[in-house]
Amino acid sequence: MKRHLKRLDDEQKTVAKNYSALMILQGLNYVLPFVIIPFLERTLELERFGLVMLAQYLMALCIAATDFGFSTTAVREISVLKSKREDYSTIYFKVFWARAILLVLVFAALCVFVFTIPRFAKEWEVYLLSYGMVVGQTMLGDWFFQGIERMRILTAVNAVSKILFTLLLFLFISSPSDYILVPIFNSIGYLFAGVIMFGLSFRYVSWQWPNFRNTNGFYRDSFQIFISDLSSQFTYAANGVVLGLFAGDSVVGIFSAFDKLILAARKMYIPISQAFYPYLSRKPYQEKRSMMKKLALGTLTIGTIGMLILVFFGSFILNILYADPAIAANDYLLKWMGISVLFVGLSLLFTNLYAPARKLFHQRLKILTSATVFNLILGFLLVPKLGLTGTIVTTIFTELLMVIIAAYYYWGDASSNSEENQQLNKR
Template identity: 55%
Template sequence: MSKLSKKLSGEEKTVAKNYGALVVLQGLNYLLPLLIIPFLERQLGLEKFGLVMLAQYLMVFCVVSTDFGFNLTATREIAMIKSQNGDYSKIYFKVFWARMILLVIVFLILMVVVFSFDRFSQNWAVYLLSYGVVIGQAIFPVWFFQGIEKMRLITIINVIAKVIFTVLLFLFITGPDDFMNVPVFNSIGFITAGIISFIISLKYVSWQWPDFKGTREFYKESFQVFSSNVASQISVAANGLILGFFAGDAIVGVYSAFEKLILAAKNMYVPIYQAIYPYMSRKELVEKRMMMKKLIPAIMGLGILGYAIIFFLGDWIIEVLYRDERIIENIELFKILGLIALFSGLSMLFNVLYAPARKLFKSRLQIMIIGAVFNLIMSFIFVPLYGLKATVIVATSTELVLLICAAVYYKKDLKYNA
């Protein structure tokens, strides 16, 4: 290990340390769904479990809206300032105050949506209590710690939050009547992490009150990323929401039981991209492309391995984790959904890493819009007719469409800048 460390440059050592920290965090993200999701399905029953998951799907859009694309644009700006030994304060508080304003606006929009549809208003408290997750995410400056490449701090804070949430669940969720505690405990975990991380981040910056002058271009870029993120989340959260409207909470519960496990597999790529992104952002075009040549076969191999595990061990995984027959009898759909673990890694390589590092926000937006439009059209046509099976096929097909588009745009960028 020491020999390897000597071969790495200072920047490469930082990337390796951040990747190590993120692997620990992502390992926790793999482990906890294996504990929490089956536990909730058993304790709450499929209907209440599906209701709680439906609220989480809606919160995905809220989180993306309050983030406003800063997860990529602000991270890149902070990384550039770090390379120049500059002051982070100005950009930090332009992002912070923008997110606080968005937090209020999004909450007001959420209330209008919840109380405008009977499907939501019947259980309005579940959705509003779930908003604590959005608050916690908004005040947690992940983008800042990623930009200054202090990912170990994020790991420690996230571990604390997830442990709090998990312990509370196992202590106080004993039956279907306790379903309201799930969003409460989830919110407590996220808000705790947000407050701790915000306090720690203040030692790197000097306090500033709102001042949005001179950052029009930055907010314009952020809006493009935001639009892309909303479009990409339509391919994730909208599947559960549309299924819930047409098939009910129990079927959402079945889909969520599968989708949460697949999401954990999909997120195995996140530590790689988060650790490399600040590093790649600072590099010249030639170096970026050299990194991509090395990453493409590695990510493809990882995706094939991930899907092989799901395909060959899928029956055993589902039967060990879940008890409800409606979940077990749909194991083949779980294996189909598992293809996402293969498709998403390669599409994210362009959409999450290369395109933002190259500032190809317009191309990224176009790809995400194509995926979102395809997803929505297919869902509204087929989900009312075929329910769960349609949702699984549409979700998987959308990831394939995103991969094809990413490959086309990457090839186009190589040719245009040859």
């Protein structure tokens, strides 16, 4: 490893080290769900398990709402400041205070949603106690440490918080009646990481009170990313929520068992975009395109392997992990979901890496909002009639649609750049 690092320049070494750190974190993200999810499914039983998973789907929406796109736009801004060796404090606290305001507004919206819908009001404690996850994620500042390319710090703290959450679960949850402890422990894990990372950020920034002057352009770009990311999370969370509305907590539990495996496969791609994004943001157009070709081939290879594992070994994995016969009885649906793993990596490569690096925020917005609208329409058409099968079909076709639209905009950007160069040459 050291021999290979010596051949790289300083920027490439930083990318390699950050990628290695992120791979360690993703390793935990793979291992721990395979320990936690089967444990919760067996201990809480399917209905309570489905309930706590439904709360997590809602928190995913809340996290996207409080993020407001800063995890993309602020990373780019911080990366540019790093290359110029300028102070990070102003941009850091513009993001911090904006997210603090959003944290209050989103919590108010969550309360209205939970208490006005009887289906959710019945178990309101689960949803409100889960909000600690959102608070912790807001304080985490992962966007900042990604921008300054210090992902090893973030990896270490996240690893400790995930292990803490896991230990609390195994020590204190022993029966279905303990389900209320799951959102509490989940929130503790997130808050632990958030408080630690917020404290560590002061090694690089100095305290500033709210100041929102001269930030219209930054917030405007962030708003486009916010709508895009909210759409993306809504697409992810809506499948579980819509299924819960029409089919109940038990069926959500079955879907969650499958979805967690798909999510584990999806997370294979995250270190790629997180490690390469600050680096790619600074590079000229041709270097971006060249890097994308290399990454696309690797992504396609990873996706194919992940899909084949789920198709051929999905039943075996489910039988090892889960005890409820209803989950094993629907194993064929997991195999169908495996197809989406191939599509996910390619669409993420554009939406999470290339489009933000090229500042194609409007195109990214179109892709993700189109997918959300398509997902909702198809879900409400299929789920009431087909239940879980309808959700699986909706998931697969939504991911396929995203790949098709992303490919269209990627090649469209090449044509647009070629025309611009021709016009410049004529001048």
